[in-house]
Amino acid sequence: MLQFIGVVEKANERGVSKVRIFDEFREGLEGLDTFSHIIILYWFHLRATEERRRVLKVIPMGRAGNPKVGVFTSRSPSRPTSIGLCVVELVKLEGNILSVKGLDAFEGAPIIDIKPYLPRIDAFPDAVVPQWARHGP
C-alpha cells in the first residue's frame, strides 16, 4: 500500500539534505518550488522492525528526566507505523533533486510523500506543549 517515491541521497551536509525523487514520479514535483516549505513523509528504515513497531511507551528523545509517555505522544522512530514527518525549507529544486534544510532523516531513508506546507492550516505557533517538549534534543 505504501509507495516509495524517492530516497534521501545525502543527509545533513552543513544542514542541507539532498532528496532524489524517482524518475517515474518527477512530473509530480511541478510547481513545488513556488512554496518555501514542504512536508516530507519518510520511512524510518532503520527502525521498521517487528520489535520496534510493538513499542507503545517511550522516553521522548531518550533524555533522562523526561517522563515515559505513549508513543503517539512522541516523535519516536519506534512506532506502530514507521513513518517520520518533517517540515523543511525547500532551498532548491533541480530536476528530480530537492535540496532541503532541516530534514531529520538518515541517508537511505525512503521518501513516502511530499506535501506543500500551508501556514493557513499547518502553522499553530501558539500550540501548547508540556514542559519536557519545549526544548530540542
Add this chain to the structure above:
Amino acid sequence: MLQFIGVVEKANERGVSKVRIFDEFREGLEGLDTFSHIIILYWFHLRATEERRRVLKVIPMGRAGNPKVGVFTSRSPSRPTSIGLCVVELVKLEGNILSVKGLDAFEGAPIIDIKPYLPRIDAFPDAVVPQWARHGP
C-alpha cells in the same frame, strides 16, 4: 507495512470529529492531552485505488482557475501513497476516544499515526505559498 491504529468514527459534527484508537494501541495515547494540537495521518480509503494512485498532475482543490500542478505540490487525496495529513486541535481525550477540531478526513477513514504538534519544529507562519494556495476551498 502500514498499521492501522484506529478509525474516524464520526466526522465533523459541528466541527468536531471523533477518532477511536483500537484497544491494542490505547497505551500509546498516554499523555497526549498535555498537547493542545496533534498531527493525524490517515488513509484516503475512498481514493486508494490503482487509478487514483497513478495521478501525477492535479488542479488543486479542483478549483477552475487554479493552475495544474504536480501532485506533490498539492494536498490532493489522489496521490501515489494515499496518506492524508491534518493538524487538529485536541479537544478531549477520553479512554481511547479523541475529540478533535478541524479534521478533514471522512467517516471510516483508517488512522495510520498520531504525533504531537511541536510549534518549535512544525510552525512556520511566514512560509511562502503561491497566490492560488492562499485561500481555502
